[in-house]
Amino acid sequence: MTYLSIENVGISFTRNGRTNEVLRDVSVKIARGEFVSLIGHSGCGKSTVLNIVAGLLKASTGVVLLEDKEVNSPGPDRAVVFQNHSLLPWLTVRENVSLAVDKVMKGRKTKAERNEWIDHNLALVNMTHAAERRPNEISGGMKQRVGIARALAMEPKVLLLDEPFGALDALTRAHLQDSLMEIHGRLGNAVIMITHDVDEAVLLSDRIVMMTNGPSATVGEILKVDLERPRRRLELVEDPTYTHARAEVLEFLYARHAKPAVAA
Amino acid sequence: MATTSTIGVTAPGIAAKAAEKAPRAPFITAASLRGMAANLIPPVVVMIAFLVIWELLCSRPGAGLPPPSRVVTEAWDIIVNPFYDNGGTDKGLFWHISASIQRVALGFALATVVGILVGTLIGQSDWAMRGLDPIFQVLRTIPPLAWLPLSLAAFRDGQPSAIFVIFITSIWPIIINTAVGIRNIPQDYRNVSAVLQLNPIEFFSKIMLPSAAPYIFTGLRIGVGLSWLAIVAAEMLIGGVGIGFFIWDAWNSSHISEIIVALVYVGVIGFILDRFVAFIGNLVTRGAAA
Secondary structure, three states: OEEEEEEEEEEEEEEOOEEEEEEEEEEEEEEOOOEEEEEOOOOOOHHHHHHHHHOOOOOOEEEEEEOOEEOOOOOOOEEEEOOOOOOOOOOOHHHHHHHHHHHHOEOOEOHHHHHHHHHHHHHHOOOHHHOOOOHHHOOHHHHHHHHHHHHHHOOOOEEEEEOOOOOOOHHHHHHHHHHHHHHHHHHOOEEEEEEOOHHHHHHHOOEEEEEOOOOOEOEEEEEEOOOOOOOOHHHHOOOHHHHHHHHHHHHHHHHHOOOOHHHO | OHHHHHHOOOOHHHHHHHHHHOOOOOHHHHHHHHHHHHHHHHHHHHHHHHHHHHHHHHOOOOOOOOOHHHHHHHOHHHHHOOOOEOOOOOEOHHHHHHHHHHHHHHHHHHHHHHHHHHHHHHHHOHHHHHHHHHHHHHHOOOOHHHHHHHHHHHHOOHHHHHHHHHHHHHHHHHHHHHHHHHHOOOHHHHHHHHHHOOOHHHHHHHHHHHHHHHHHHHHHHHHHHHHHHHHHHHHHHHOOOOHHHHHHHHHHOOOHHHHHHHHHHHHHHHHHHHHHHHHHHHHHHOOOOO
């Protein structure tokens, strides 16, 4: 029961007559409601995979299928939470979400229903109190919350998260990871998240897709994380399945596919 | 009372002492008065010094320009009575200024609309950029008045010609700044609009304009300044009611004092126009524009 299928996707960029293959033969199948992380060293093309799924980049080879339909342009069924939040600074928190809701839900919901839906999504990420503030008046963690609310408000089939917590401090990050787990548990969207944080990947994911180093990066290994949900970070610290999964990913990243020293 | 003690005091040391000794309640008043005084006193002092030097230099027999005291007495009529209207071009300064402002408003409004649209086109399309930029770079260096004979030939009337001169003068900075603003729209915003599938009109109004607004308003501010520079010169040539014509007419009648009063008006109005556009820019961009 594949929901989203990334099939033999490859992409090359040509610059100054030199062709540079970034991805080759990337294949991942994702089930409905599944949470999948992409992990790998920086520069390995994780974001490129995400952008191809989002439709922001076109694959040179291969195809992405969502419910058996080919994906070839961006759309709200694959909402993206960008690494740097990408909120529009001239709009308030609420207006940022309503830009998405009013565009995507127009015709399906009345104005009153849309307003209710905006409020609902702001409440989901605990941002109701700052609805009338502008992005430069709220903290980095709050901006990411709004970014998540904006993406969720589009009722996406697949939620794409591009290192959503990368720029946040450890405490805020942990807090947002918990919120994200809770929201995912409630809504059951399929999620693809890019990360380079091993703990984050193990804590949140059903499966972890580990990518080899570029050029011509591809899927090195896929690890299933067999942990009960809901997960609690404190209980997991001692859990053998958790520590084992963590060790597997670390082993992949730092022993078998260690980053070449030049690129560091 | 601290309030009264600081009003007349100019030396900061004494004012500070007064503020220190002040009882708690009026303390804020004293400090804010001190701040106001620090901003107000230098320009007032410089202004008085300037007027005194001018008075001294121009009071000698044989001086070419009247001293400020004579300017005020000679031009008293037009200073105290800006609203008179004796028909024809014999009107108060208010009517001349308002005629000039109307021309600028019309020409500048046209330039704003056309400039933002053309700037958007250039900012969006590499082809349009390469095609139009060289032409614009040459055209924008043409002095405003050089367009006047051509526009007189085309429109056969002073009024549209003056408006055209304003238009052509102020449009270049608007086009260029808009294009730069559009080019600098972060890729993130484009991605957001792609995911939301905004259509081109929505993208223009919801992403492009607000994102480029600080740049656009920089262009508008430069543009309105240039317009005001150009209108005075253009009106000297086309005649009719207008502050430029008023100055030229005063010169022909050797009313030097009236020219000086008119120049003060021109300067103040230019300043107000500039601040007005900056104010609108601040409102629209919520403080992001310069």
